[in-house]
Amino acid sequence: MLLLVLVLLACVWLVTEPLRGGTPPDPDATERARLETERARLYADLAALTDETRRPDLERRAALTLRALDALPPAPRPARQTRTLALTLLGGAALLTVVGALTFVPRWQLASLDRGEAEDVQATLRLPALKAQAERSGSSAAYMNWGRAAFDSSQYDQAVTAYGNALKLNPRQPEALRRLGILLLTRGEQTGQVPSAEDAQRAALLIRTAAQLAPDEPESQLLLGFALARFGEQQAALTALERYRTLDPRGRDADDLITAIRARQNKSTPGLRVYAARCASCHGPSGAGGIGPSLRASTLSREALTQVITQGKGAMPAYPNLKGTELAALLTVLEGWQQGAARP
Template sequence: MSVLSLILLILIAGAALWLVLEPLRAGTPSDPDAPERDRLNAQQAQLYAELAALPDGPDGERRRPDLERRAALTLRALDALPPRPRPAPRTRTLALGALVAAFALTVVGAVTFVPRWQLASLQPAEAANVQATLRLPGLKAQAERTGAAADYLAWGKAAFDSSTYDQAVTAYGNALKLDPRQPEALRRLGILLLTRGEQSGQTLSAEDAQRAALLIRTGAQLAPNEPESQLLLGFALARFGQDDQALTALERYRTLDPGGRDADDLITAIRARQNSSDPALRVYAASCASCHGPSGGGGIGPSLRDSALTREAARQVIVQGKGAMPAFPDLKASDLNALLNLLESWQDTGSR
C-alpha cells in the first residue's frame, strides 16, 4: 500500500505543478517597441535630472527652455508608442483557478493518501486499531439512526477493536436485543464482563462471573469454528480453574488459526501450573509440546492421543528420532519412563 500511496502523491504533486505553471508557460506577450521604449524612458529620466540640477541665476534660466522642450518631445514620443502588451484576462483567471485546484488537490492528498501512507508504517494490529477508532463516530451515528442489528454489530466491532469498551458494551447490547443469537456479541460481552474487575478495580461477583461464562459458552456453541470463540472460551475456562478443558479449547483455537499467537502466554501459564505437580508433564512440555500440542492433541506434529505405537516403538522414536522428529538420546531413564507412561495414558483415553 505504501508504494501505491507514494505513486498517487507524486501524481497529485505533478498535476498541481502543471496547473500552476501552464497559464504562465507562454509568459507575457512580447513587446516589439521595448528597445525604443527603454531608450526614451532613460532619456526622459536624464532630462528631468538635469532640470532638477539647474543652478539659480541667469545661466540656469538660459538653459531651462531647451531642456523643457527636449523633455516634452521625449514624453510625446513615448505617448506615440503603442501600449505595452498585457497578459490576457483569461490567462490571469486560469492562473487563479490553477492555484485553487492545486490547493484542493493538496488537501485531498493530505486527508486521504498521506494518512494511509503513515498507517503503512504501523504494525497491522496498530493500524487496524487506528482505523477502527477513526470509524467510530460514523458507525455510532449510523447505528443510532437506523437501529439495525448489523449496524450495531459494526459499531460494536470497531469499538471493541479500538479498546473503546464502554461503546462496545452499548453497541453489542443493542444488537442482542434485536437478535439474541449473535456469537460475536455474546462472547465479547462475556469477556468484557469477566474482565470488568481488572479494568475498573472492582471485585467481580459470583453472579456476574457465571453470567459471563454463560455468554462466552453460548457464543462458542453458536460459532464453534470461529477462532475467537475458542480463544475466549479457553480464557474463561482457565479463569475458572478448568485447565484441561481450557487447553482443549486453546488447541482448537490454534488449529482454526495456525498463525494466531494470542493463546501462547495462557498455554504457557497452564502448562506451568500442570507441570509443577507432574514430572511427566514437565518433560513433555520441555521436549514435545511445541510440536504435538500442549496436551498431545497435535500441532506441527501428529496427535499423540491417536497414536497406535507400542511402548517400545515410542521409546525408540523418542531416543533415536524419526523423519522430521528430532532425537532425544540424553533423556534420563526416569524421565523417559514417566513420559512413556503419560503417552500410554493418553492412548487409553484417546482424544478428549
Template sequence: MTAVSLLLLLLVVAVTLWLVLEPLRSGQPSDPDAEPRARLEQDRDALYAELAALPDTDEAQRRRPDLERRAALTLRALDALPPRPRPAPRTRTLALGALAAAFVLTAVGAVTFVPRWQLASLQPAEAANLQATLRLPGLKAQAEQTGAAADYLAWGKAAFDSSRYDQALTAYGNALKLDPRQPEALRRLGILLLTRGEQTGQTLSPEDAQRAALLIRTGAQLAPDEPESQLLLGFALARFGQDEQALAALERYRTLDPSGRDADDLITAIRARQNDSDPALRVYAASCASCHGPSGGGGLGPSLRDSTLTRAAARQVIVQGQGAMPAYPDLNGSELNALLDLLESWQDTGAAEVPGDRTPARRLTRRSLLERWWVLPVAGTAGTFGYMGWYATRVTTGKRTAGTPDFRPATPQRVAALSDLSGEWAERTFTFARRPCTALRVPRDVPGALPDGGSFLVAYSRVCTHLGCNVNLVRDPEILAFAFNYRPPREEQHPQLGCRCHYSVFDPLQSGEAVFGKALLPLPRVQLQRRGADLWATGIEPAPDFTG
C-alpha cells in the first residue's frame, strides 16, 4: 500500500510540474506567414533603396511614380498579413529560473530549515524524543558493531528518551557489563525494572523491587549532583513508602534543576499524605492533581485557578463528571465541601501561585499555532483584497496624459491616398517603423493631428501599452459596452480603439490616452505629412515600456 501511495504521489507531482512548465517550455512561436513576409519585406527594402538612389534627372523622376506605386502595393500586402507572433518574453527565462530556484530552496529547506522549524514548534521534551527516535536505528547499529560502552550508553539514552524501553534495557545492561560504574545506566535500568510491572501488567516480586532500588541508590551515590539521580531516587523511595527521604531527594532535584517540573505532582501527593490536617489537599492530590496540576495551574485539564464555575456548578461537575473528566460520586460530604472550599480559594487568588508551583512562561507551541490557524486565511484574504484595491486604484487613477508630441524621425512611408480617408472616422492600417499603426480621420483637432479640409488626420501605434497586443477600432458604442464593459460619456460617443486581450480602451480624440482598462500609458502617436494626394508617415513617438 505504501508503494502504491508513493507511486500516486510521484505521478501527481510529475503532472503538476508538466502543467507548470509546459507554458514556459515553448520557445519562439512559429510564424506561418514567415516566407511571404520575408519576401515582401525584401521587396520593400529594395524599392526603398531604389527610390533613395534615384538621381535628380527627368528620366529618373518619370520612374518614381511607378516605384512608389509598387512600394505602396508591397506595403499593402504586408499590412494584409496577420501580425507577426510576438517573441517569447524575457519573463520566460526569469520564470524558469525562479521555478528552479524555488525547487532548490524547497529541497534545501526540506532537509535544513523545515525540520528545525518543526522541532522549534514542539515542547523541548517532545523535540528531544523525536530526535532520539530518528537517531535510534543508527545508534543501535553502531553499538552492536563496536561493542563499546559509550556506544551502548548513547543507544540506551536514545531508546529511553523515545520510550523504547525494551531496547533501553538491552543497551544499558550491555553497558553495565562493560563498566558497572555507570550512574545513568544504573539509575535508568533500576527505574525500568521497578516500573516493569506497570508496563507489562505482571506483578513485581519483592526481590526484583529491592534489586531495582539498589540500582537506583547506587546510581545516585555515584552521581549525587545529577538532577535525574535525585528525581529517580525520590520516585523509588516514594514507591517504598519512605516519604521523608523521597521528599528530601525530590527537593534536592528541584534545587539542582530549578526549571524541572517532573517532581511537582509527586511532591504534592507526598505533602498531601503527610498533611492529615488538610483533607482538601489530600483529596485534591488523590483525585485531581494528575490532570489539573499539583497546584491547580492546569495540565492535561484546564487551570482551576482561572475557573469561573460557581460552587454549585463545580459540585455538579465533580459528582457527575463532564466531558473527559470522570465523576467522583463516592466523595463524602466533608471531603467534597473541603475540596470545594479549596477550589474557591484558588479562584479568589486567581493566577497567584502557591509554593511549589513553578509553571513556566508561555511559549510558542504547535497547539498555540493551531489555535491561531485562522490568522493565515484572514491575512491571505486581507492581502488579496488589499492588492485588488491597490491595483484597482492604480488602473483608475494612474493613467498618464499624452502631453506634447515627441516625434522621432523615421524613414518616410506612404500610408494611403487621401481619397481613401475621405469620410469621417475612415481608417487605414499600416506598418511603420516595424510597428502596426492605424490612421484615422477625426472630426476635431487633437495634439499632433494633421488638418485636412475641415477635419483632421491622426495616426497611432496599434501596440497596446499594457502588454503589447494589437488594438482595433471599435465603432459601435454598444459593442464597446458589451465586450469591453466600458460605456463612454454621452459627449464622447464616438469610435474608440480597444484591446481585446485585456479590454483596455484608448480614445483617439484624447491623443490616444487610455480611458479604461489595465493600460496606463497613451498610444504612441505617428507624425503625418501630406505629399500631394497622398498621406505619408514621417515620425513616431518612442515605444513605452509595458505597464502590465
C-alpha cells in the first residue's frame, strides 16, 4: 500500500510539472550540439576512410568526443504545453497505477534506466535466488549463472566465490577463468590492497588460459589485453586489444587503453611514429600483416630491409626520402619484431 501511494505521488508530481512552469533551459545545449556534430563528422570520416594512417587519430578523437558527451548532464525534458494534456496524463497514470500496481510498478521503475542499468538492477535482484540454487544443486551451470549475475551487478566477492566453485567442477570454462583472473588482478581497486605476486601470476595464468581456450570470444582478448598492459607488455596488450576490436567492432571498452598505449609507444619509440605514418596501413598496426605481409615473420637482414623500404619491391612502394635517424629508428623496430618472433 505504501508503495502504491508513493507511486501515485510521484505520478502527480511528474505529470503536473508543466502546470508549475515551462521547460528549464539547457545550459549545456551549445556544447552538446557541438559534440554531437563532431561525433557525426568523425564517424563519417571513419566510414569513408581511405588513408589508414589517419585511423588511430580519428579513433582517439571519436573516443574523446564520446567521453565528453557522456560527461554532460542529461538534457532537461521538454514540458507539456497544455493544462488539458497534463490532466489527461495524470488521470491515465493514476488509473494504470491502481489497476496494474503489482505487475507494472517494477517495469516502470526499470523504464527510467538505460538498458545497461536496468540489466544490472535485474541481475542484483536475481542474486539471492541464483546463489541458493547453486548451493542447493551444486552444479557447474548453476554456479556459472550465479557468477555471471554477480559479475554483471558488480558484486565481485560473490562472483569470485561462484566462479571459483564452477571451476572446481569444470576447470575448462573460459568465462569463469578470465573473469576470476581479472578479479584477482584488480582486487586492489576494490580493497585498497596490492595483490600479491602469487595472486598476480595466478591471475595472469587464468586469463591466458581462457584466451587459449576461447581465442575468438571478444571478452577473452579484451581481458587479456588489460592484463598484459598491467604487466607492462604493451605491444602484446595492443595486439590483444586490436583483436578484441576486430571480433567486436561495436565494442568501445578498449578505446582508452589503446589510445594510451599508442601514445606511450609513439612518445618513447621514434621508430613506431615512422611505422604508424608509413607502414601500418598495409602491414597492420602491430606489424602482424594486413594487405601486406607480416613484418614480424620477416627474415630479411637490415641491409635488405633498407633496400626494400627505399627502393620498393612488387606492390610495396618506395620511400626514397626516408633516411637518416627516421630510417634507422624504423629498422630498429622491425629488427626487434623479428627477434621477438624468433623466440620460442
